[in-house]
Amino acid sequence: MDTETTILDRKTSSDHATLADKFNLDEPRVDWHDKTLWFIRKKRDKAASQLQEWEQLRAVASDIKNNVLANLHTYLLAFERNAQQNGITVHWASDAAEHNKIVHKIIEKTGIKQVVKSKSMLTEECHLNAYLKTQGIEVIDTDLGERIVQLAGEPPSHIVLPCIHWKKEEIGELFSHHLGTPEGNSDPQFLTAAARIHLRQHFMSSRLAITGVNFAVAETGEIVVCTNEGNADLGVQLADVHIACVGIEKIIPLRKHLGVFLRLLARSATGQPITTYSSHFQKPRKGQEMHIVLVDNGRSKRLGSADFRNALKCIRCGACMNTCPVYRRSGGHSYHYAIAGPIGAILAPGLDMKKHADLPFASTLCGSCSNVCPVKIDIHDQLYKWRQLLAQNRKVGITKRVGANTMAYILSHHTLYTFAGTAGRWLMKYVPFIISNRFNPWYKQREMPKPPEHSFARWYHQNRNFK
Amino acid sequence: MSSRDHILEVIRKNQPKGLPLQEIAFSDGEPFDKISKFTTVLESIGGTVIPINEWGEVEAYLNQRFSTEKRWVNLVPELRNLAPLADFTEDPHLLENVMVAILPGHFGVAENGAVWITEELMGDRALPFICEHLALIIRAENIFPTLHDAYTHIDKSQYGFGTYIAGPSKTADIEQSLVLGAHGPKSLMLFLITET
Numbered sequence: 001m002d003t004e005t006t007i008l009d010r011k012t013s014s015d016h017a018t019l020a021d022k023f024n025l026d027e028p029r030v031d032w033h034d035k036t037l038w039f040i041r042k043k044r045d046k047a048a049s050q051l052q053e054w055e056q057l058r059a060v061a062s063d064i065k066n067n068v069l070a071n072l073h074t075y076l077l078a079f080e081r082n083a084q085q086n087g088i089t090v091h092w093a094s095d096a097a098e099h100n101k102i103v104h105k106i107i108e109k110t111g112i113k114q115v116v117k118s119k120s121m122l123t124e125e126c127h128l129n130a131y132l133k134t135q136g137i138e139v140i141d142t143d144l145g146e147r148i149v150q151l152a153g154e155p156p157s158h159i160v161l162p163c164i165h166w167k168k169e170e171i172g173e174l175f176s177h178h179l180g181t182p183e184g185n186s187d188p189q190f191l192t193a194a195a196r197i198h199l200r201q202h203f204m205s206s207r208l209a210i211t212g213v214n215f216a217v218a219e220t221g222e223i224v225v226c227t228n229e230g231n232a233d234l235g236v237q238l239a240d241v242h243i244a245c246v247g248i249e250k251i252i253p254l255r256k257h258l259g260v261f262l263r264l265l266a267r268s269a270t271g272q273p274i275t276t277y278s279s280h281f282q283k284p285r286k287g288q289e290m291h292i293v294l295v296d297n298g299r300s301k302r303l304g305s306a307d308f309r310n311a312l313k314c315i316r317c318g319a320c321m322n323t324c325p326v327y328r329r330s331g332g333h334s335y336h337y338a339i340a341g342p343i344g345a346i347l348a349p350g351l352d353m354k355k356h357a358d359l360p361f362a363s364t365l366c367g368s369c370s371n372v373c374p375v376k377i378d379i380h381d382q383l384y385k386w387r388q389l390l391a392q393n394r395k396v397g398i399t400k401r402v403g404a405n406t407m408a409y410i411l412s413h414h415t416l417y418t419f420a421g422t423a424g425r426w427l428m429k430y431v432p433f434i435i436s437n438r439f440n441p442w443y444k445q446r447e448m449p450k451p452p453e454h455s456f457a458r459w460y461h462q463n464r465n466f467k
Numbered sequence: 468m469s470s471r472d473h474i475l476e477v478i479r480k481n482q483p484k485g486l487p488l489q490e491i492a493f494s495d496g497e498p499f500d501k502i503s504k505f506t507t508v509l510e511s512i513g514g515t516v517i518p519i520n521e522w523g524e525v526e527a528y529l530n531q532r533f534s535t536e537k538r539w540v541n542l543v544p545e546l547r548n549l550a551p552l553a554d555f556t557e558d559p560h561l562l563e564n565v566m567v568a569i570l571p572g573h574f575g576v577a578e579n580g581a582v583w584i585t586e587e588l589m590g591d592r593a594l595p596f597i598c599e600h601l602a603l604i605i606r607a608e609n610i611f612p613t614l615h616d617a618y619t620h621i622d623k624s625q626y627g628f629g630t631y632i633a634g635p636s637k638t639a640d641i642e643q644s645l646v647l648g649a650h651g652p653k654s655l656m657l658f659l660i661t662e663t
Binding site for chain 2: 057275
């Protein structure tokens with residue numbers, strides 16, 4: 001085992017616990033963040049409860065996605081063939097770097113220097129914007145939330161609500177600096193109107209538009225893009241060239257399956273019955289050039305893992321984030337990956353186990369994520385499985401490793417266990433500072449419980465004959 | 468080996484054995500009034516539903532609200548008197564000054580207030596998104612209960628471009644405050660033909 005790759009408990013500047021600590025310095029803000037996301041979770045519950053077939057929908061969606069994983073080879077070939085017949089150029093990218101190069105090559109051929117892009121988590125995953133910048137091409141993100149974080153020089157903190165961690169006063173200040181809005185005006189209506197004017201100029205002048213893809217239909221070769229703002233459509237319909245970037249797992253077999261997924265997506269994401277626009281792009285507009293870039297970036301490898309392949313069913317609704325008690329109180333940036341929250345925590349280690357070894361531990365394993373997931377991904381089980389795998393590969397910190405091993409040893413030795421119990425109770429009673437100090441992470445932000453007078457075993461022994 | 472062949476090869480090797488696709492069959496559930504459901508849902512997401520019995524009512528409604536000095540674009544033959552039928556040979560960027568666009572939709576979906584419209588009804592793909600206000604017209608009998616029914620109806624038709632439009636464009640990205648009119652239309656009027 002390579003000990004070089006072992007991450008010690010030495011806090012690096014980028015692990016989840018450290019970044020969450022930073023987020024937690026401002027307690028009222030954490031409360032506000034927590035409540036905002038819980039509000040969205042409740043809207044999701046309300047929308048779900050209005051459909052009596054909700055659970056059946058989830059089951060069907062999960063079955064379809066399982067079928068996709070089992071037949072991905074066939075479906076991808078069918079999608080490619082049908083898309084090509086529709087007049088679309090299909091590209092394949094093994095990894096993020098190849099994806100970025102393909103996109104750049106298409107742009108380069110047109111000579112265009114500024115492009116508009118609607119929300120696409122895949123391009124975040126591939127760091128497309130940063131790459132294009134090095135090639136002298138500016139990307140304007142057109143989703144309002146994404147534009148806000150882009151102006152601030154940050155990545156999105158949530159896959160559906162990119163600037164959920166921003167307060168309107170801060171956005172007012174940001175806009176005043178970048179868009180010239182009057183200082184001190186933080187009215188959402190006003191700021192949105194300012195962004196509309198600002199981005200409309202870019203829609204009008206950009207001849208190339210990049211979009212993500214929510215669903216790619218094998219049967220018809222069409223792609224579906226969902227937005228509330230209409231930014232994907234405004235970008236594409238006014239551009240000469242449309243590039244759609246899609247992860248290979250976004251394929252669904254038949255057009256009619258859109259009925260299942262579109263019923264689940266917006267309800268799970270924000271509690272809306274459907275997004276304002278669900279646009280089906282089957283053929284390019286007359287005179288328009290359309291490209292689809294199919295991206296692997298670790299997905300085909302994950303497909304071979306029985307424990308973790310299910311994560312490929314994800315439709316990126318964000319419901320698992322909104323419900324997660326850890327996400328709500330640590331913020332999206334604490335996950336230091338394009339996709340935050342529980343789903344990000346099981347996706348990221350698949351790409352780089354060492355870099356993201358902390359993420360499967362950013363969970364209480366409460367299982368709420370799995371319960372809201374519209375495609376029934378066993379998210380919390382996978383978090384647990386990642387922890388085991390990380391421990392086997394010595395990717396967990398020394399305290400955790402030694403602690404867990406010691407615990408396992410004590411729990412499997414009866415006399416030692418009894419002694420440890422007695423010792424623990426005595427210590428907590430007479431010298432509590434041995435346990436209640438800053439070196440004990442369990443003492444942080446909470447009081448230790450009062451030690452019981454004696455063990456359960458003793459109590460049981462004394463009481464079992466009494467009725 | 469090209470990336471394409473390599474990706475496909477790894478997938479072929481790694482994909483699990485799986486179940487065949489099941490037929491999707493959803494119980495119809497409690498029967499509901501499609502028109503009232505459609506109306507309630509669309510109004511709850513920011514749209515306005517205007518039931519009409521004759522074409523003149525569309526004219527009256529729009530004339531009262533929008534200045535005829537501004538640019539109107541109409542694609543409904545029955546409303547030729549209101550605004551001449553548009554003809555699209557021009558650059559879509561020139562549609563930027565359209566105040567009102569009046570378009571026929573194929574059908575509505577009761578459960579989510581969406582209207583399905585394909586490009587031959589739009590004139591130009593950009594129009595429903597670039598106009599300031601959008602008026603859609605459908606017949607009440609063309610409302611389906613759910614999206615499953617909608618896709619059964621769409622079936623295998625070819626459309627180049629088609630979209631569901633459910634209300635005006637909107638965003639809640641700033642502190643979850645709902646604002647209508649993000650990048651697209653600031654209002655959506657849905658004229659529902661109940662007779663005629």
